[in-house]
Amino acid sequence: MSLLVIGSVAFDAIETPFGKTDKIIGGAATYISLSSSYLTDDVNLVAVVGGDFPKQDIALLQQHGVDTEGLQIKENEKSFFWSGKYHNDMNSRDTLVTELNVLGDFDPIIPDNYQDCDYLMLGNLSPQVQLKVIERLEKRPKLVAMDTMNFWMDVAGDDLAKAIAKVDVLIINDEEARQLSSEYSLVKAARKIMAMGPKYLIIKKGEHGALLFYNDQVYFCPALPLEDVFDPTGAGDSFAGGFIGYLAATDNLHFENFKRAVIYGSAMASFCVEKFGTESLINLEDVKIEARVQQFIDLSQVEISLR
Amino acid sequence: MSLLVIGSVAFDAIETPFGKTDKIIGGAATYISLSSSYLTDDVNLVAVVGGDFPKQDIALLQQHGVDTEGLQIKENEKSFFWSGKYHNDMNSRDTLVTELNVLGDFDPIIPDNYQDCDYLMLGNLSPQVQLKVIERLEKRPKLVAMDTMNFWMDVAGDDLAKAIAKVDVLIINDEEARQLSSEYSLVKAARKIMAMGPKYLIIKKGEHGALLFYNDQVYFCPALPLEDVFDPTGAGDSFAGGFIGYLAATDNLHFENFKRAVIYGSAMASFCVEKFGTESLINLEDVKIEARVQQFIDLSQVEISLR
Numbered sequence: 001m002s003l004l005v006i007g008s009v010a011f012d013a014i015e016t017p018f019g020k021t022d023k024i025i026g027g028a029a030t031y032i033s034l035s036s037s038y039l040t041d042d043v044n045l046v047a048v049v050g051g052d053f054p055k056q057d058i059a060l061l062q063q064h065g066v067d068t069e070g071l072q073i074k075e076n077e078k079s080f081f082w083s084g085k086y087h088n089d090m091n092s093r094d095t096l097v098t099e100l101n102v103l104g105d106f107d108p109i110i111p112d113n114y115q116d117c118d119y120l121m122l123g124n125l126s127p128q129v130q131l132k133v134i135e136r137l138e139k140r141p142k143l144v145a146m147d148t149m150n151f152w153m154d155v156a157g158d159d160l161a162k163a164i165a166k167v168d169v170l171i172i173n174d175e176e177a178r179q180l181s182s183e184y185s186l187v188k189a190a191r192k193i194m195a196m197g198p199k200y201l202i203i204k205k206g207e208h209g210a211l212l213f214y215n216d217q218v219y220f221c222p223a224l225p226l227e228d229v230f231d232p233t234g235a236g237d238s239f240a241g242g243f244i245g246y247l248a249a250t251d252n253l254h255f256e257n258f259k260r261a262v263i264y265g266s267a268m269a270s271f272c273v274e275k276f277g278t279e280s281l282i283n284l285e286d287v288k289i290e291a292r293v294q295q296f297i298d299l300s301q302v303e304i305s306l307r
Numbered sequence: 308m309s310l311l312v313i314g315s316v317a318f319d320a321i322e323t324p325f326g327k328t329d330k331i332i333g334g335a336a337t338y339i340s341l342s343s344s345y346l347t348d349d350v351n352l353v354a355v356v357g358g359d360f361p362k363q364d365i366a367l368l369q370q371h372g373v374d375t376e377g378l379q380i381k382e383n384e385k386s387f388f389w390s391g392k393y394h395n396d397m398n399s400r401d402t403l404v405t406e407l408n409v410l411g412d413f414d415p416i417i418p419d420n421y422q423d424c425d426y427l428m429l430g431n432l433s434p435q436v437q438l439k440v441i442e443r444l445e446k447r448p449k450l451v452a453m454d455t456m457n458f459w460m461d462v463a464g465d466d467l468a469k470a471i472a473k474v475d476v477l478i479i480n481d482e483e484a485r486q487l488s489s490e491y492s493l494v495k496a497a498r499k500i501m502a503m504g505p506k507y508l509i510i511k512k513g514e515h516g517a518l519l520f521y522n523d524q525v526y527f528c529p530a531l532p533l534e535d536v537f538d539p540t541g542a543g544d545s546f547a548g549g550f551i552g553y554l555a556a557t558d559n560l561h562f563e564n565f566k567r568a569v570i571y572g573s574a575m576a577s578f579c580v581e582k583f584g585t586e587s588l589i590n591l592e593d594v595k596i597e598a599r600v601q602q603f604i605d606l607s608q609v610e611i612s613l614r
Contacts, residue, residue, distance in 0.1 A: 187532045208515040222527040259609045302566045
């Protein structure tokens with residue numbers, strides 16, 4: 001099934017305890033597209049870059065089967081740029097630079113070819129842009145999933161609430177869930193957030209795994225215990241790409257399949273953090289992905305019959 | 308199979324964001340004994356209290372089938388007393404009072420009746436006392452499990468290393484694993500700690516679940532997402548009690564059974580935190596425990612066949 005991905009395609013400069021990078025390719029939609037491309041064939045991208053964005057990096061996306069007809073190139077402007085530094089525990093980071101550039105007045109134009117998309121992943125962007133994408137699709141996709149961040153809760157709460165009300169799946173982290181709901185307990189937070197609209201809620205807890213909520217059901221997928229985490233940048237977007245990519249590939253919207261999609265999302269995130277930036281998402285192989293998914297199964301599955 | 312439990316039986320005074328208690332019954336061995344008593348029949352306690360310890364609380368342990376022949380009562384001394392206050396996130400606490408009292412010179416005397424014990428749980432105590440218990444058993448139990456804490460790493464590192472070298476299972480939390488191994492990555496920490504002696508290592512991560520390591524295998528059991536956590540006191544000991552109690556009851560030392568034991572431990576811990584002190588461990592029923600274990604299974608199990 002066809003997947004439409006909206007989000008930033010950008011430059012990042014990253015510093016972690018293991019090293020630092022110059023400007024490298026980054027952005028939510030980059031990670032989502034690359035990650036999902038390993039699971040499903042028909043990935044279509046709507047995003048915007050400046051004239052400074054390397055043609056070879058656009059070609060890289062295309063080599064992964066990503067349709068870039070919807071990638072606007074504003075030749076006389078600069079690409080979105082983010083720079084951040086991770087603390088020693090890798091669980092928190094300081095933003096050093098945020099230059100919106102082309103993202104400041106991003107108008108998400110959806111090519112006609114993309115209009116029949118079955119699955120939609122709204123990567124982290126201003127909720128106004130996310131809403132525009134939903135409104136501009138002539139046909140409602142089978143499933144609309146959305147990511148956001150606490151910044152939008154602070155500065156665009158009303159629009160964010162409107163966007164959240166229109167999606168099927170919201171994917172956020174534990175800190176964001178707590179801020180959005182004003183509840184510390186994630187069980188209470190999930191109930192409040194699902195009452196805002198989404199039927200499904202995924203709360204990512206980084207190295208502590210991810211929770212999937214649906215009605216009164218909860219599924220928990222652990223994170224893989226890793227020897228080293230080199231760079232968490234893009235892990236959440238890689239998760240989203242693996243999750244929505246698996247759903248688009250299998251086209252099965254039963255809860256049990258959502259659980260599997262969370263495992264694939266977690267597997268893609270586990271690859272992402274093993275190297276800097278998108279490096280580990282560029283030369284992946286299906287057998288490696290399946291072996292990684294098997295590791296998640298071995299990690300959490302148990303044979304048990306109650307006494 | 309018979310289970311021998313060693314640890315503190317004591318008074319606690321607890322303050323959490325939900326309320327505070329006067330002196331109530333507490334101590335590692337109290338939680339371990341109560342918790343394990345729901346899973347296995349033959350629970351034997353070695354501990355020490357002062358003359359101030361209420362006879363009704365000893366009777367309470369006996370009503371749960373705990374043999375208290377090994378509970379020394381020093382009529383002219385006072386029981387161990389700990390008082391602590393939890394912070395708002397419940398993940399950290401300040402110790403307000405620690406009065407060792409009878410625990411200061413605790414000599415763990417093992418009644419003859421306990422000598423043939425099959426399973427041994429060394430609750431958190433000074434490693435010297437834990438070592439003495441191992442030395443005083445004429446026959447090596449089938450399985451020796453041990454808890455400890457960072458305090459002993461600071462003040463009794465050499466004896467702690469000797470004790471750790473002699474046990475089959477070490478049960479500690481993530482912070483303690485990091486301190487003991489000087490490794491931040493729990494995978495690396497586990498490898499170093501297992502090289503110190505224990506074949507099995509359990510790293511508890513509180514609300515984030517627990518990891519079981521054995522050779523190159525890892526199993527992860529989530530914590531149950533709860534609406535409210537009232538009081539984390541004794542959660543780790545309740546986990547240990549459920550874990551060792553299940554192993555003693557099933558008498559099966561295959562890795563797959565250790566995984567199940569971790570689920571039962573996690574289930575008992577989830578009950579513990581729902582009320583203050585030992586309250587929720589006093590009137591439990593088997594059907595409630597089995598229903599709770601089923602919740603853990605529903606939370607983490609998934610039907611999946613690789614592509």
